[in-house]
Amino acid sequence: MEILFTFVPREDQQERVKKAFPEVEFYFLDRDKTRLSSANIIVTYGEDLTAEDIKSAEKVEWIMVASAGIEKLPHKAIEKRGITVSNVKGIHKTPMAESVLAHLLALKRTLPEIYQNQQKHLWNKKMSSSELNGTTALILGPGAIGSEIGRLLQAFGVNTIGCNRSGNQAPNMDEMISLDKILDKLPLADYVISVLPSTQETQQLLGKEHFNAMKQTAIFMNFGRGDLFAETVLLKALQQKEIAFAVLDVFEQEPLPEDHVFWSMNRVVVSPHISSKSGKYVDRTLDIFIPNLKKWLADRSVPTNLVDMEKGY
Amino acid sequence: MEILFTFVPREDQQERVKKAFPEVEFYFLDRDKTRLSSANIIVTYGEDLTAEDIKSAEKVEWIMVASAGIEKLPHKAIEKRGITVSNVKGIHKTPMAESVLAHLLALKRTLPEIYQNQQKHLWNKKMSSSELNGTTALILGPGAIGSEIGRLLQAFGVNTIGCNRSGNQAPNMDEMISLDKILDKLPLADYVISVLPSTQETQQLLGKEHFNAMKQTAIFMNFGRGDLFAETVLLKALQQKEIAFAVLDVFEQEPLPEDHVFWSMNRVVVSPHISSKSGKYVDRTLDIFIPNLKKWLADRSVPTNLVDMEKGY
Numbered sequence: 001m002e003i004l005f006t007f008v009p010r011e012d013q014q015e016r017v018k019k020a021f022p023e024v025e026f027y028f029l030d031r032d033k034t035r036l037s038s039a040n041i042i043v044t045y046g047e048d049l050t051a052e053d054i055k056s057a058e059k060v061e062w063i064m065v066a067s068a069g070i071e072k073l074p075h076k077a078i079e080k081r082g083i084t085v086s087n088v089k090g091i092h093k094t095p096m097a098e099s100v101l102a103h104l105l106a107l108k109r110t111l112p113e114i115y116q117n118q119q120k121h122l123w124n125k126k127m128s129s130s131e132l133n134g135t136t137a138l139i140l141g142p143g144a145i146g147s148e149i150g151r152l153l154q155a156f157g158v159n160t161i162g163c164n165r166s167g168n169q170a171p172n173m174d175e176m177i178s179l180d181k182i183l184d185k186l187p188l189a190d191y192v193i194s195v196l197p198s199t200q201e202t203q204q205l206l207g208k209e210h211f212n213a214m215k216q217t218a219i220f221m222n223f224g225r226g227d228l229f230a231e232t233v234l235l236k237a238l239q240q241k242e243i244a245f246a247v248l249d250v251f252e253q254e255p256l257p258e259d260h261v262f263w264s265m266n267r268v269v270v271s272p273h274i275s276s277k278s279g280k281y282v283d284r285t286l287d288i289f290i291p292n293l294k295k296w297l298a299d300r301s302v303p304t305n306l307v308d309m310e311k312g313y
Numbered sequence: 314m315e316i317l318f319t320f321v322p323r324e325d326q327q328e329r330v331k332k333a334f335p336e337v338e339f340y341f342l343d344r345d346k347t348r349l350s351s352a353n354i355i356v357t358y359g360e361d362l363t364a365e366d367i368k369s370a371e372k373v374e375w376i377m378v379a380s381a382g383i384e385k386l387p388h389k390a391i392e393k394r395g396i397t398v399s400n401v402k403g404i405h406k407t408p409m410a411e412s413v414l415a416h417l418l419a420l421k422r423t424l425p426e427i428y429q430n431q432q433k434h435l436w437n438k439k440m441s442s443s444e445l446n447g448t449t450a451l452i453l454g455p456g457a458i459g460s461e462i463g464r465l466l467q468a469f470g471v472n473t474i475g476c477n478r479s480g481n482q483a484p485n486m487d488e489m490i491s492l493d494k495i496l497d498k499l500p501l502a503d504y505v506i507s508v509l510p511s512t513q514e515t516q517q518l519l520g521k522e523h524f525n526a527m528k529q530t531a532i533f534m535n536f537g538r539g540d541l542f543a544e545t546v547l548l549k550a551l552q553q554k555e556i557a558f559a560v561l562d563v564f565e566q567e568p569l570p571e572d573h574v575f576w577s578m579n580r581v582v583v584s585p586h587i588s589s590k591s592g593k594y595v596d597r598t599l600d601i602f603i604p605n606l607k608k609w610l611a612d613r614s615v616p617t618n619l620v621d622m623e624k625g626y
Contacts, residue, residue, distance in 0.1 A: 094446045095422075098469065102418035109408075109415040109588075112428060118583045121576040123568035129590040133407045155468035156411065255436035263434040270431045275422075277442040 001297070002059075004029065004039035006048050007066070009282050020290050021297070041296075043289065046070050046087075051077035062086070062296065062303065066285040069225065070307055071198045079309045086292065086303040089313075091284040092276040093148040099275035100149050100193060100223055101156075103247045107219060108132055133157040138189035140182075141196035141224060142170035149193060161185055165201065179205075186213040191221060198225035199312040205229070211237030219245045223275050226250040231262075238267055249275040314610070315372075317342065317352035319361050320379070322595050333603050334610070354609075356602065359383050359400075364390035375399070375609065375616065379598040382538065383620055384511045392622045399605065399616040402626075404597040405589040406461040412588035413462050413506060413536055414469075416560045420532060421445055446470040451495075451502035454509035454537060455483035462506060474498055478514065492518075499526040504534060511538035512625040518542070524550030532558045536588050539563040544575075551580055562588040 005028045009017075018026055027035045031048070036057045042049070046065040051074035054060070063078065065087040078085060106112065110127040117124050137153050139146045142162035150160040150172030162170045163185070167178030177185055186192065192214060196202045206229035214220065220243050222228060231252050237243050248262065249271040262268045288305065295301035307313065318341045322330075331339055340348045344361070349370045355362070359378040364387035367373070376391065378400040391398060419425065423440040430437050450466050452459045455475035463473040463485030475483045476498070480491030490498055499505065505527060509515045519542035527533065533556050535541060544565050550556050561575065562584040575581045601618065608614035620626065 094470075095442065095444055098418060098444055098446070099422045099442075102415070102422040102424055105411060105415035106419050106424055109412045111415055111419055111424065114582070114584050114587075115425060115428065117585070118576060121571045121573075123571075123585045125585050125587050125590075127587050127590060128592075129408065129412075129587060131408055131411055131591050131593065133411070152468060155465060157407075258434045258436075260434075263431055269427070271427050272430070272436045272438050274427075274438050274440050274442060277438075277440060278444050279441075280444065 001025065001041075002027065002035065002039050003041045003043065003293075004035045006030070006042065006044040009286075013282050013286060016286060017290065021293065024293075024297075041293070043285075047072045050074055054078055054081065054083070064088075064289055064292070064303070065307070066282070069197060070309075071225070071312065073309075075309050075312075084302065085307040085309055086305045087307050088285050088288050089305045090144040091281070091288065093145045095278035095281075096145045096195065096223060096276050097148040097152050099249070099271075100195075100221060101152050103221065103269060103271070104191060104219065105132065107245060107247075135159070135190040136161065136188055137191040137193060138163060138182075138185055139173070140192070140194040141202075142173055142176075143195070145195045145223075146193075147171040147173070149195065161189065183209065183213050186210060187215060189218060190215065191219045193221045194224045194228055196224040196228060197313045198227050203227045206233070208233050208236065211242050214243045216241060216244060218243045219247065221247045221249075223249045226252045226254065235261060238265065245269075247271065249273055314338065314354075315340065315348065315352050316354045316356065316606075317348045319343070319355065319357040322599075326595050326599060329599060330603065334606065337606075337610075354606070356598075360385045363387055367391055367394060367396070377401075377602055377605070377616065378620070379595070382510060383622075384538070384625065386622075388622050388625075397615065398620040398622055399618045400620050401598050401601050402618045403457040404594070404601065406458045408591035408594075409458045409508065409536060409589050410461040410465050412562070412584075413508075413534060414465050416534065416582060416584070417504060417532065418445065420558060420560075448472070448503040449474065449501055450504040450506060451476060451498055452486070453495075453505070453507040454515075455486055455489075456508070458508045458536075459506075460484040460486070462508065474502065496522065496526050499523060500528065502531060503528065504532045506534040507537045507541055509537040509541060510626050511540050516540045519546070521546050521549065524555050527556045529554060529557060531556045532560065534560045534562075536562045539565045539567065548574060551578065558582075560584065562586055 002025045008028045008030050014028055036053055039057060040059050041062045042060055043064045046067045054074055054077040060083055062084040070087060108130050110129050113127060134157055136159040138161045139150055140163050142150060142164060147170055153160050154172055160173045161175045162173035163177050163182055165179050167176050169176055245267050247269040250273055254273055262270050292303035315338045321341045321343050327341055349366055352370055353372050354375045355373055356377045359380045367387055367390040373396055375397040383400060421443050423442050426440060447470055449472040451474045452463055453476050455477060460483055466473050467485055473486045474488045475486030476490050476495055478492050480489050482489055558580050560582040563586055567586055575583050605616035
């Protein structure tokens with residue numbers, strides 16, 4: 001049994017898996033595909049495997065993706081071979097929700113202005129601070145991450161409206177709506193927060209009519225995927241003051257090109273796709289991987305967090 | 314009956330009190346003391362009354378302070394006359410707690426670096442983001458504001474230790490200690506957050522031994538009053554890396570002098586005493602004032618949020 005990690009965990013984390021499975025051969029190789037053909041299991045961030053790689057990886061039966069997004073995997077090649085794919089859905093929820101709350105609270109409590117005034121040694125008490133308390137958030141994609149955002153927002157006294165395909169109840173939402181009712185609710189939301197994955201249904205989901213329906217004071221936050229809307233549409237909505245502010249962690253093209261207009265807009269925050277970042281990331285991945293591997297080795301049990309390659313999540 | 318506001322509320326707020334009490338004469342006068350001698354009640358932010366003013370204000374029986382801190386009132390002159398003093402304790406809790414969480418989350422999720430990199434059009438994913446989740450906070454002064462901070466921190470999975478004079482239980486604290494045990498607990502805290510008022514007991518409460526006892530990674534936050542410690546002591550603790558970071562909303566001297574070293578330290582955030590700021594402030598003051606005034610006019614009932622001028626809070 002050979003297991004290939006296509007990234008290199010910390011020394012102590014490597015020891016942890018080796019110790020748990022002394023009978024297994026582990027390879028931790030960054031951008032080195034020499035062990036592909038002999039690997040039985042691959043653990044990857046999901047951005048480094050091509051259809052060609054899947055062909056080479058003749059023995060692979062399970063790909064564990066240490067990420068929530070799987071849109072960069074070669075879906076067809078994997079499906080055809082019937083390879084089991086699992087991910088780490090849910091482990092992003094804590095850092096992601098903390099990032100969303102951090103950005104939102106920073107804007108409400110005028111932190112960017114406080115930092116700027118400090119640079120100028122300027123004691124300026126005339127700030128337009130406001131409160132989260134008593135406001136309304138619309139959350140697109142109330143899954144593990146979206147529901148955690150909802151839980152924290154509710155603690156701050158924010159009214160939460162969740163929006164998914166079915167409109168079926170999700171945790172920590174005061175109200176749920178289905179996607180086809182979104183235009184009715186956008187005018188009520190002080191914040192529109194997307195944590196939607198990239199699927200056929202979510203790509204280009206938001207058009208100019210959606211930004212137009214938002215409050216002029218709305219803060220729009222995209223922490224899902226950069227293909228949710230055309231950036232030109234968001235740009236126009238900002239320029240025409242249809243919305244007040246955008247906080248973006250994901251983009252059509254990443255890294256965001258150096259000459260992109262978003263960088264220099266003072267009503268846009270550019271975050272370089274790091275909202276899920278946390279020192280606890282790999283440890284949490286192993287917390288999921290180790291028990292799954294134990295069961296897999298025992299009786300080829302299907303791992304938790306199974307991904308449906310056809311649905312895309 | 315004459316009531317003097319020493320600040321000028323918004324037009325609609327003025328209408329609100331006038332409408333509630335058509336029989337009362339209201340004066341809303343900023344830095345104009347011509348109506349002092351005839352006022353029966355004064356509503357003030359608590360920073361503009363001298364002992365001389367109290368002498369002039371012959372008819373005053375009740376001073377309502379639209380603030381939590383009353384240290385700038387002329388205590389002796391007021392006590393001698395037996396004037397009733399009440400404040401708006403509690404109305405700061407929402408904006409203050411949101412400010413504390415905003416600053417804390419911003420540091421944990423590296424917002425200052427994100428903003429700085431945006432100015433440089435720099436896509437840098439190598440951030441040392443960490444999580445509130447699983448950390449420990451020591452809260453000095455778990456009253457209305459401190460307990461609200463505790464409630465929000467607990468929602469983020471933070472272990473809360475409250476510290477007051479008695480060590481008696483306070484809401485939303487996983488543990489309570491008395492002030493004389495503080496040195497035992499400082500080494501456990503990732504954040505030390507003070508919202509203590511200025512009283513004889515809290516002035517210069519923290520000395521170098523306290524900062525020395527904190528974690529080297531600790532974030533120290535002072536959102537109470539600027540006389541809690543000597544700033545030279547904090548400065549030394551920062552320079553000697555006994556603590557990692559300070560977020561200060563209050564100072565020994567306010568406004569903070571333009572040439573103060575804190576302005577240019579990148580491990581200090583200078584906030585110009587605005588953490589309690591909120592558009593809802595005067596409305597909430599009136600929410601407390603109006604029912605109190607109704608009862609006062611009916612039968613001279615003692616207002617809620619009575620202040621003990623001797624204790625100082």
